[in-house]
Amino acid sequence: MAIRHCFDKDVDQVLFEGNSSVKRVILNRPHKLNSLSYHMICQMIKELKAFEADAKVKIVILKGNGKAFCAGGDVLASYTCQVAGHWSYGTNFYKKQVMLDYLVATYGKPVVAIIDGIVMGGGAGLSLQATFRIVTENTVFAMPETAIGHFADVGSSYFLSRLPGFYGEYLGLTGAKIRGAEMVECGLATHFMLSKDVRLLETALDEVTSDTKTISEIISKFTHKSNHKQHGAYSRLEIINKCFSRTTVEEILSSLESEAESKSEKWILDAINWIKSACPTSLKISLRSIREGRTKELEQCLIQECTIVCHIVRRTVSNDFYEGVRAILLDKDKNPKWEPSKLELVTDEMVDKYFSRVDEDEMEPLQLPARSNLVDTMRPKL
Numbered sequence: 001m002a003i004r005h006c007f008d009k010d011v012d013q014v015l016f017e018g019n020s021s022v023k024r025v026i027l028n029r030p031h032k033l034n035s036l037s038y039h040m041i042c043q044m045i046k047e048l049k050a051f052e053a054d055a056k057v058k059i060v061i062l063k064g065n066g067k068a069f070c071a072g073g074d075v076l077a078s079y080t081c082q083v084a085g086h087w088s089y090g091t092n093f094y095k096k097q098v099m100l101d102y103l104v105a106t107y108g109k110p111v112v113a114i115i116d117g118i119v120m121g122g123g124a125g126l127s128l129q130a131t132f133r134i135v136t137e138n139t140v141f142a143m144p145e146t147a148i149g150h151f152a153d154v155g156s157s158y159f160l161s162r163l164p165g166f167y168g169e170y171l172g173l174t175g176a177k178i179r180g181a182e183m184v185e186c187g188l189a190t191h192f193m194l195s196k197d198v199r200l201l202e203t204a205l206d207e208v209t210s211d212t213k214t215i216s217e218i219i220s221k222f223t224h225k226s227n228h229k230q231h232g233a234y235s236r237l238e239i240i241n242k243c244f245s246r247t248t249v250e251e252i253l254s255s256l257e258s259e260a261e262s263k264s265e266k267w268i269l270d271a272i273n274w275i276k277s278a279c280p281t282s283l284k285i286s287l288r289s290i291r292e293g294r295t296k297e298l299e300q301c302l303i304q305e306c307t308i309v310c311h312i313v314r315r316t317v318s319n320d321f322y323e324g325v326r327a328i329l330l331d332k333d334k335n336p337k338w339e340p341s342k343l344e345l346v347t348d349e350m351v352d353k354y355f356s357r358v359d360e361d362e363m364e365p366l367q368l369p370a371r372s373n374l375v376d377t378m379r380p381k382l
Helices: 002-006 038-053 075-083 087-105 122-127 167-174 180-186 195-205 212-220 233-244 249-262 266-277 280-293 298-313 320-330 348-354
Strands: 014-018 022-027 059-064 068-070 111-115 118-120 132-135 140-142
Touching (some): 038 087, 059 068, 059 122, 075 320, 087 122, 087 298, 111 122, 111 195, 118 122, 132 212, 167 233, 167 266, 167 280, 180 233, 233 249, 233 266, 249 266, 249 280, 298 320
Parallel strands (some): 022 059, 059 111, 118 140
Antiparallel strands (some): 014 022
């Protein structure tokens, strides 16, 4: 039963539509918030490669049906297989997902991601590599992996590390949710528009037969000035930089607590509460991954993150991921028993292990195909 769940192929999980020059890739699993299954990922890789090779295709649009663009990978499906003993499914799933993200990042044609709803984890890894990243008033972004004993992955060590100051560390360590307008402000998204205009934009893009500049001009016609008020955490970047520039997670937490003594701002209290309840090991892995990502290219970031995932799946150091999924997603008692249970008990040697080569004959390191179209749309902004 577990194996069948792992490789289940619901009908039409991804829809492929469009005309000869404009192709739409539509995530169609709304009851699961468009969480990515292995079958969906394989379908998209196959079709995207075909579109790229087709000279008539000028542009690809990524979108999702329902209230989410994509809430991430199908963690429960992966978990079910892994606890049944099929540990290789988790690593194969992740490697395939990374292949898809890298394909989008290096795509030979413009990719427009319309993020009109929830985008988290694997959904962010897919959409934030697109040429144009359009958000609306419905968009909600977060990287909440540390709550389930995982870490900010799917290329986040690349795109979070390139945000202004230490805002990437803030997002990666606290699971904070931000809206579309704030995504544009910090650089995660390129354009903000109203959800009601999305169909009009798609209709306009259907006529595209030209280059990236023309596409940009068309999108700009639908861009809307957000009514977003400067109350989000990004407007407190000075405080975020002060706290999240600290060397260790312990120091970051202490700095936040010091700020909380003089400022009763909700975002600070939320950050403190999240860090105190999240998996200690995951927090330390995430911080190091984002920090190291600042000096790496996307390909290097993806390979390093894959190594970390392999160690997590194989329980090289701890069982935290399996315990986190059980407590948060399966039993939903929301009371995971982390091991180690405190930040100060997570040693540098333990964290080092996650960044070291996987000593398993049956585990091949991630090998990304040679691609020449990578455009560095995000640069470190420290």
